[in-house]
Amino acid sequence: xxxxxxxxxxxxxxxxxxxxxxxxxxxxxxxxxxxxxxxxxxxxxxxxxxxxxxxxxxxxxxxxxxxxxxxxxxxxxxxxxxxxxxxxxxxxxxxxxx
Numbered sequence: 379x380x381x382x383x384x385x386x387x388x389x390x391x392x393x394x395x396x397x398x399x400x401x402x403x404x405x406x407x408x409x410x411x412x413x414x415x416x417x418x419x420x421x422x423x424x425x426x427x428x429x430x431x432x433x434x435x436x437x438x439x440x441x442x443x444x445x446x447x448x449x450x451x452x453x454x455x456x457x458x459x460x461x462x463x464x465x466x467x468x469x470x471x472x473x474x475x476x
Contacts, residue, residue, distance in 0.1 A: 381435035390443045395434055398455050402427055402462065409466045416472045419465040426458040 406423045409415035415423065433454060437447035 381438055390438060390441065392434060392438070392443055392448075392451070395430075395451050395455070398459075399427060399430060402455070402458060405462055405466070409462070413471050414466040416465075416470050419470070423458070423462050423465065426454075426461065430454050430458060 402423070406415065406420055406427070409423075410420050430451065433447075433451055437443045437451065443451075
């Protein structure tokens with residue numbers, strides 16, 4: 379993920395964060411496709427991913443992602459992942475998207 383205004387050579391890479399974000403995007407898309415996520419649940423999940431992305435950009439802004447920032451990113455991703463799992467496996471369904 380590239381943050382606006384940050385030179386990629388200066389900013390520290392966060393491949394784990396990027397991989398987890400991509401996996402979450404696929405989980406959200408799959409949940410919408412199969413009807414496991416309602417529109418509101420999918421919107422909330424996408425909002426969570428944007429929040430994680432903004433946090434990542436702020437962490438990279440000075441060119442160094444500190445251990446504390448990595449912990450915070452990991453915590454936010456864990457929380458978003460747990461919520462997505464709960465939403466996908468609750469009793470709410472919607473018509474499958476084609």
